[in-house]
Amino acid sequence: MTNFWNSDSVWLFRHRPTAIIAAIVAVLIIGSAAAAPWIAIANPYDLSTFNLMDGLLPPLWQSGGQAQFVLGTDDQGRDMVSAILYGARLSLIIGLSAMAIAAVLGVGLGMSAGYFGGWLDTIVMRIADIQLALPAILTALLIDGIARGVLEQETHQSLRVVVLITAIALSLWVNFARTARASVLVERNKEYVQAAEMMGQHPVRIMSRHILPNILGPLLVIMTVDLASAILLEATLSFLGIGLPADSPSLGTLIRIGMQFLFSGEWWILWVPTLFLVMLVVAINLLGDFLREVFNPRLRR
Amino acid sequence: MKQLTTQRCLLASALLALSTGTQANTFTWASSTDPQTTDPHAVNAAPVLSFLNNVYEGLVRRGRDMSIEPSLATSWSPIEGKNGWRFELREGVTFQDGAAFNAEDVLFSYERASSEASDVRSWFSPVTSVEVVDDYTVDFVTKDPNPLFPDSIANFMIMDKDWTESNDAALPARDAENFATAHSNGTGPFQLKSRDPGVKTVLVPHEGWWDTVEHNLSEAQFVPIGNAATSVAALLSGEIDFVSPIPLQDAKQVESRPDFKVLEGEETRVIMFGFPHEHEKLLDDSANPFTDVRVRQAAAHAINIDAINRVVMRGKVKPASQLVPAGISGFSDANSGRPEYNPDTARALLADAGYPDGFSFSLKCTNDRYINDEALCRAAASMFAAVGMDAQLTTVPVRNYWKELRADDFDMYLLGWSPGTFDAEHPIRFLLHTQDNEKKLGSWNFGNYSNARVDELLPQIQREIDPSARQGMIDEVVKQTQQDVAYIPLYTQPLMWATKKNIDVTQRADNFFILKWVTVN
């Protein structure tokens, strides 16, 4: 334990106040989002639990606020606190899954492309070009459209989240692929890889056992950055009208709905979820910065 | 940008400025959609017709209160000895290029507007032929007596035969452009000066207009602004003088500022829920409970329209009982009661119908078509849930919506209907008559509500000349469909316009923005 406490990264962490604060915020948000079903007073998915007559109530401290709705209610009488907890939960599920899929896909393709080169490299990188040329909004429409065509209406509805995850993952994998490929191009000429090759090790083994651990640093950094962008991308897709339905709210959907109340005086419907989202994304990004420092000792001062 | 200004126009407006010496009033107005085209027969859509009503004119036109009044025709009467209407045309009217207007232009416009390439040809489906009697008299011959015909062609705009033909635009463009798509030559009070589609369209007064000028504008610019928040911001910053519509919830903010005012009114559009009358099964393969009238009644009793009005619609709507609002011809107070909100009644009806524990169904709504449509459906879904009807809400952009409804992909759906003819017959034809592709009836009756008596009454209503007999038949249809709960009418959609305080505009129930009634003080 003492060893861990005194290890390099932990030492660094203890001396980075921003990292400590970011970690606390991230843990708090992620923890409360994960615990939403137990700590939220209402389930925003359950239509029968809220009453339209409670709609548009301001936060507790404003006149007209009610103790049971600390941050007010939205236009449907939904408790904002419950809404953002469940919303953050959904946003995180979407963001984490999209990021994980993108990472596996991107790193796999990128490393193979870099390692084997030749036609495989050409094909992967050209597919990456195609992907870059299709804006995320269009990828989302594509996936959504295919799902709509292939799946029954009911199934499609329940798979909206999966559709969104796939769409976001597809627009993020290129980053991983490019980084992995570039790193592999550098690593594969190093002695340790050549030694492994001469020993006749299988390429998959060389890549996973030898190269991957050495490029994990930059990949981890991309993962945090992409987690942040995935959460934001979900919000943007929602704004453009291809996000989640309003009755299963993510933070992005909540912000989209809140945008309608920008001039109406019911500021909390927009700003509560927006602030929550910003705190979450900033915390994740700061943690990413910290990881960057850990994996790149040269950046330390 | 395409400059249409001819030297002649320039000269004319320069002369005007000199002679009148009044200050130049440039008026800028914004709306969410750009008119797709300036061809009056190519697209039967409100943004196009509304805009072009400032440039082109019809034989008849609608006044501030929507009543029909003479325009290019000075009078009309039934043709003696034949079914149809004779229109006496106005003499001395000139098009914006200076050409004179006469019966040839009416015949030509009829042929153009009723051609296969036209999107407004349905207006002329009762017409069998159009005959030019003399230069200023035209007969529209119809199959049956058609008392409503003059009312139904207020948006039938007259083009100049020579101008249109010599510019190769004798037919409306469907899948390509032609000269009339971005140029215009009407008889109306304003003419097109320049058009940059999607960015800005500039109109100037037509100096040779036949009618008395009531506006005091020297130029009018239209800019489309798609994002509602941006358009409100543009108004509040003073860059534009007028915007329609503004979101209901923004009205308070606009009104609270000293330099602006909000104009509230009632559109003729009734928002309603529709049922799958004819489906054997729901989408989840369970039996369709909505075929039982008690279930439909229960759904109607589950809706708390006052709560929806207060929270979702900010108290701006009027609950509706029929498919047309008061003020439309053919509306009568005879059937103006609506099912009261009573969850207990709803639950009892459901239990009666054999659903004591309720059931689950799919509610389909648009999210970009009607005012606060998504919020309305969310509120309704939670009200249905409260009586045990577990609504699974799907919201779809309108570009997919109609296709999915036509594919029967719904268990209950949202619909807004504005009677294009401003008569109660219109929704009977489109929403209540049994679907019949051959007769072109019931084409928006997605759930295929079908009642033999209604089908029987429709042609009689269309033919009947005697107003009270006609009203009696309409009332019978309304009563029948209310008993059957063919639809649940919810409310009339509000109109919400905002403008600078020093500007007077007239809000008409068809939501058309008419420039000739704008004055800048």
Added chain:
Amino acid sequence: MTYFIAKRLLQSVFVMLAVAFIAFSLFRFVGDPVSQMTGVETSLADQARLRAELGLDDPLLQQFYRFSNNLLQGEFGYSYRTRQPVGQMIVERIPATIELGVVALVISLLVGIPAGVYTALKPNSFFSQGLLLTTLVGVSVPTFVIGIMLIFLFGVQLGWLPTFGRGGTLNLGAWETSLLTVDGWKSLVLPALTLGVYQLTLTMRLVRAEMMEVMQSDYIRFATARGISYRRLHYRHGLSNTLVPVITIIGLQFGGVVAFSIVTESVFQWPGLGLLFLESIRFVDIPVMGVYLVLIALFFVVINLIVDLLYAVIDPRLRVQKAV
């Protein structure tokens, strides 16, 4: 080198065809153009006839063949929405998007590079930390919220800048520019800031990271030992060595500018390609969507090609293996 370029250009054609094909196969899912093109009173028979006339009933492959064949002959077709020639619509909208993107990029470089250098040299100063945090918050707020807030603050409350559109523009031949009028520049500020904040943050952080790394490298240490002045050290030796990776990444990110411009243009009613694309999606304007996507694909392919060529020029070591 010529062989390399020729090969890449050939591949580019395939990339564009692939994009066009993917795009085409998804259009049917975007919605039904015919119900958008016709009024409520249009009969189903008339709708069906229009659908057939537009060739929407044909098999997908046949539609795709027709589209790509026309494209190769320089025929872009007509918009379903405005019925204008698609080529003309796109050409008219290109200047707005390019000017917006370039100005956003220039802002992000002019601010981002010095800020990056500063935060690298004085990492612990209050100002550096503040700068890093502010920009981080900037990229953590969704673009559409930033845009609307800027409009509300500078357009409505302060009344300094226009809330929408391009303002006064001048025509330079076919190019409609807003860079030659004061009004045009005023209109450009807010959207460019909105679009640029992400690039700015990225640039700043990249420059900072590279700079810190370079400052630790051996040759800078030698230079310090040789007694070269700090200013010369920082800008001449330090910064110049960081720029290669920065420029390549910025180049790639320019694509991101195009993608993000959809949101920015829609918030500011900026009459560029992004807004046109969004309007086309809403209307299911298939011809415009198709040509737009092929154009964007071309754009990416060209940028990637340039970046790869730059690599080869700048770093000779990469020349052999990079030449794929």
